[in-house]
Amino acid sequence: MLNDFLSLIFPKVCAACGKSLLKSEESICTYCLYHLPKTNFHLYNDNPVIKLFWGRTNIFSASSLYTFSKGSKVQHLIHQLKYRGKKEIGVSLGKYYGRELKTSPLFSSSNLVIPIPLHPKKLKKRGYNQSETFAQGIAESMQAENGSNLLIRTHYSETQTRKSRFARWENVEEIFKVVSPEKIQGKHVLLVDDVVTTGSTLEACANKILEVPDTKVSVATIASTLL
Secondary structure, three states: OHHHHHHHHOOOEOOOOOOEOOOOOOOOOHHHHHHOOEOOHHHOOOOHHHHHHOOOOOOOOEEEEEEOOOOOHHHHHHHHHHHOOOHHHHHHHHHHHHHHHHOOOOOOOOOEEEEOOOOHHHHHHHOOOHHHHHHHHHHHHHOOEEOOOOEEEOOOOOOOOOOOHHHHHHHHOOOEEEOOHHHOOOOEEEEEEEEEOOOHHHHHHHHHHHOOOOOEEEEEEEEEOOO
16 A cells, blocks of 8 residues: 555656556566567677677677667666666666576576676766666576676776777776686676677676686677667
């Protein structure tokens, strides 16, 4: 009864379209969940996201849940996750995508999920890591380990927005460190982030993880700017 009363005063709405949610819906309404621009990249081993890393680093498989475009519902969704404190969006999307990734031969063997880390200064300012919420949901659905503390950012870097591909790569080179390599050795790591654009940050993190013997790295993001 208390929840029903609170919902009258503070109605729960879809983070994508703003319409009221049903009791069975979490963060995103069923309509948006199935009608947002899904890529289905997890079904193909030659999709635009994996091609982004060809010749740059040894990524086993890579995918994004949605296509990102300016002014879209997907942008609105990620903006709320990243800047409006809506952590539950990341968890919900992670659970949803994790169920899909688990059925794909390209991702089903992933047994350790690691989010792109934030520097402690940025983490303190924002209050949470949006990629970590996504990782939490994916790990739960895939019944994989959550390795949120196994990769850290050692240097504070400027925002990547509006930087060229080379500038982004230069900005993130050598700023990540693996903690407790023995916990990563022998694992198929699923490295996750919110949006992939040039892939520079993901590449830098993957390279650090791949320095650990007998590891394999795949990538999954909420959205991709690639067509």
